Amino acid sequence: MADLCLVARGLCRMRATLLDDLGNVANVTNNSWTSGHLVSVGISPDIETGDEGTLKNGCGTTEASFADNDEVKRYNVTIVDARDEPGLRAMMLGLDLIMDGSDVIGTSAVDQTDDDFEPARVALEFWLKLYDSDSQDQTRPWQYINFPGTYSWVPQDIEIGADFSTPGFAGKSFKNELWGDGPYGDITWDPAGQLGPVFNQAQIAEDPPDGFCGFTHIAPGS
Secondary structure: OOOOOOOOEEEEEEEEEEEEOOOEEEEOOOOEEEEEEEEEEEEEEEEEEOOEEEEEEEOEEEEEEEEEEOOOEEEEEEEEOOOOOHHHHHHHHOOOEEEOOOOEEEEEEEOOOOOOOOOOOOEEEEEEEEEEOOOEOOOOEEEEEEEEEEEEEEEEEOOOOOOOOEEEEEEEOOOOOOOOOOOOOOOOOOOOOOOOOOOHHHHEEOOOOOOOOOOOOOOOOO
């Protein structure tokens, strides 16, 4: 099998997995949500600009200069959703669920300034189509994007009017060495253990998981 240089198009799936404070899969019932309704995902590196300095003599001529390396501190992630997915919103933002029997019908905001508030930590996975010429590639048809750890999620502005509203969330990545290759086992690597702890992109053959309007459960350590 050869190296492939392909074109990414189309955001088809996102899977969010709730983490505990250390970065392990959270040992709770409602710890996974897979959405097939995202409009877009924005990924922007948070760059620390390196120091620069110049020494000039009295005549204005440069005697010496330096420029330190820029550094990527983390990644900022912005998600725009086409649908109201209360369970996903609760998971991302650390909100309380509003229930109608066993149905999740909404969320209740919590006081994030309260001493007992625990911000959500979430691992994120995205699947995008990969194209070669005028069709999806037949060897590795998907681009897989993975953030092993994200945190500091906040809601984005929502405009409510005659047009459809699109809820959104914004968060930041963190280094999570406990994610490994993930707990699901639906993507294989040869050899295993190649995913890094910050940000991963790979071409894969496996189809994404089905989207589902509801929580699922993944056992920690599976």
